[in-house]
């Protein structure tokens with residue numbers, strides 16, 4: 001296979017601190033790639049009025065694979081104030097470069113594995129009937145639709161007349177017909193069959209590739225009949241091609257309750273944009289939270305791999321650095337899986353597992369300490385020490 005070129009986008013804050021750690025690990029495991037740096041984030045908003053410059057889009061378009069750290073976002077009014085004087089009053093409006101990338105490249109699948117590492121002190125524990133504590137092994141991969149649903153941005157406060165009229169054709173809108181315009185807010189939840197086919201199809205493929213025994217559609221089809229119903233029907237359609245994989249159907253609310261009762265029962269979970277956002281944060285909390293949560297944004301042509309966490313600006317300039325690099329390193333493992341370098345990613349995950357099980361090297365989050373410059377004195381490992389321990393085991 002030709003040597004891939006990876007577009008590295010460290011972005012803001014701790015993105016700049018964790019991404020280089022992932023590169024050290026990729027190098028050690030013998031992954032051969034060319035890396036090109038691309039600009040993204042707050043600095044480019046302030047200096048150029050665009051947090052996702054065209055040159056970055058061109059690089060992603062050309063090389064197809066992005067490894068991304070994190071960015072800083074601020075509310076629109078605050079963002080406008082931080083523009084350089086030359087760009088003030090140009091009517092520029094801040095937008096999230098992550099959402100920008102997802103839309104520009106139709107990164108319609110968001111894949112978020114939530115898998116426990118035995119020995120992680122942040123793992124969820126529950127009490128069994130005998131009164132003893134049990135630590136269920138969670139091995140769930142969430143497939144969240146990334147471009148449609150409630151986050152597609154088709155929404156109004158005081159909807160225009162045509163929209164009101166169209167809504168008025170639905171008998172259930174009668175209950176809202178007399179609400180004055182400025183007091184009426186509407187956010188639409190749009191699902192398309194093409195997007196449902198794609199996410200469910202990819203979820204089953206993934207289940208087969210990595211040996212999961214079930215695919216769960218996690219929605220609310222008994223109430224949100226049209227959109228949730230479409231995803232569930234699509235699940236039924238695809239399951240016929242995979243007789244060895246069971247199709248389950250849960251409601252998002254019940255799923256959040258079962259999260260703590262039987263998280264070990266689930267395999268692949270498929271959900272629309274918002275429910276996928278919710279359920280993936282829920283499962284991530286069972287297996288260590290932000291220091292461990294990784295994700296892939298996958299389109300048909302371009303894929304971008306990133307930790308779920310943000311730029312944690314308050315830690316950016318700490319020396320030594322204290323944040324957990326594991327979420328970033330695991331995101332790089334997802335990139336290896338995507339490139340069919342599954343043996344290398346398995347080696348890295350095994351090394352991470354050994355470091356965690358060893359119990360000696362633990363970042364402040366794993367020690368449940370409040371973050372700050374004093375955590376190293378209290379026994380926390382630095383970011384670099386965690387990576388070094390992983391490298392030693394490779």
Ligand code: NAI
Nearest residue numbers: 070071072073290291308309310311312313323324365371
């Ligand atoms: P955050 O994820 O940056 O930090 C929240 C807290 O989680 C931190 O204070 C820290 O205690 C902990 N944390 C985060 N990453 C960690 C790591 N690797 N190891 C150990 N602990 C870690 O979210 P916050 O504070 O809400 O947002 C900060 C900035 O990041 C904002 O500007 C926000 O818009 C942006 N953000 C960007 C995201 C992205 O780039 N994907 C996602 C979420 C927030």
Ligand code: MG
Nearest residue numbers: 277278281308
């Ligand atoms: Mg979220």
